[in-house]
Amino acid sequence: MNAEYTDARALDSWRQDEIDWGMFGVPEAELGVLGDVAGKDVIELGCGTAYFGAWLAKRGARVTGVDLTPAQLETARRCSEELGIPMELIEANAEDVPLPDGSFDLVLSEYGASIWCDPYRWIPEAARLLRPRGELVFLRNSTLCVLCAPDDPDGKVGERLLRPQFGLHRMEWSGEDEGVDFQLPHGDWIRLLRAAEFEIEELWELQAPESAETHSYYGFVPAEWARKWPAEEIWKARKRG
Numbered sequence: 001m002n003a004e005y006t007d008a009r010a011l012d013s014w015r016q017d018e019i020d021w022g023m024f025g026v027p028e029a030e031l032g033v034l035g036d037v038a039g040k041d042v043i044e045l046g047c048g049t050a051y052f053g054a055w056l057a058k059r060g061a062r063v064t065g066v067d068l069t070p071a072q073l074e075t076a077r078r079c080s081e082e083l084g085i086p087m088e089l090i091e092a093n094a095e096d097v098p099l100p101d102g103s104f105d106l107v108l109s110e111y112g113a114s115i116w117c118d119p120y121r122w123i124p125e126a127a128r129l130l131r132p133r134g135e136l137v138f139l140r141n142s143t144l145c146v147l148c149a150p151d152d153p154d155g156k157v158g159e160r161l162l163r164p165q166f167g168l169h170r171m172e173w174s175g176e177d178e179g180v181d182f183q184l185p186h187g188d189w190i191r192l193l194r195a196a197e198f199e200i201e202e203l204w205e206l207q208a209p210e211s212a213e214t215h216s217y218y219g220f221v222p223a224e225w226a227r228k229w230p231a232e233e234i235w236k237a238r239k240r241g
Contacts, residue, residue: 007049007071007075010049010051010076010079011082013049014050014080015083016051017058019052021033021110021232021234022139023208023218023221024206024209024212024215024223024226024232026209031234033137033202033234033236034056037056037060037106038059038061039060039061039062040061040105041061041062041064041103041104042056042061042062042105042106042107042108043063043065043103043107043108044063044065044066044109045066045107045108045112045113045114045117045122046066046067046109046114046116046117047067047076047112048069048072048076048111049075050067050072050073050076050080050087050089052108053065053087054079054080054085054087057085058085063087063088064088064089064090064099064104065087065089065090066090066091066092066094066097067089067090067091067092067094067112068091070091073091077089094109094117094122094125095113095117095125096125097129101128102128102131103129104131105130105131105134105135106130106134106136106137107126107134107136108137108138109126110139111140113138114138114139115181115183116181117182118170118182119184119189119192123192123196123198124196127198127239130239131241132240132241133240134239135236135237135238135239136198136236136238137236138234139233139234140183140232140233141231141232142205142229142230142231142232142233143168143184143185143233144230145232146163147168148161148162149220153173155220156222166185168184168185168188169183169184170182189235193235197241198237198240199237199238199240200235200237201238202234202235202236203235204233205232205233206230206231206232206233207227208223208226208227208231210227212226212227
């Protein structure tokens with residue numbers, strides 16, 4: 001994926017001035033998820049090419065990016081050096097980050113650890129890394145989208161439920177997107193976050209804008225579907241303390 005899509009567009013993403021969310025580019029200016037990040041210590045778990053972290057660094061945050069994929073981190077380092085946007089980049093599993101407890105004000109995951117790591121491991125790790133009253137923000141596929149996603153690698157999310165919600169956790173996919181990701185229903189997310197000493201502050205169910213078109217690469221969710229039902233959701237929680 002790094003060579004096919006993310007590497008090719010990384011520099012343009014780093015240069016982007018405005019923050020947006022997800023496949024359909026919902027503007028942060030409309031949602032107000034992050035607030036003022038200036039002066040905050042931020043860690044992005046599963047940062048990929050770290051363009052989201054770059055957006056925060058340009059707003060005065062001190063950003064650390066963590067990812068398991070060397071190629072993604074090399075792309076991020078190249079962008080950081082070329083654009084002069086400082087960022088610490090660490091090759092590590094977001095389920096076991098080699099950094100001290102209580103090091104950060106904000107833990108962020110935008111389609112990183114939020115889908116590629118086991119939530120029963122990375123959520124407690126996020127809590128460990130946060131200072132008291134620190135924030136956790138993550139973007140993931142909506143549960144409804146997962147329930148309507150076909151196993152056929154060429155298929156599109158449709159208007160029928162195709163799998164049970166009960167027992168949702170480890171997902172195995174075939175074809176072009178072959179691999180494993182992790183998805184939970186809302187009730188399990190709430191219980192997990194509370195068990196990890198988080199207070200849930202907000203859940204944004206994203207609607208594709210009227211002007212949005214089906215994504216050129218992540219085309220499994222038609223834009224028309226995402227205008228009717230949430231394809232993606234952002235969770236925000238705060239560590240107790």
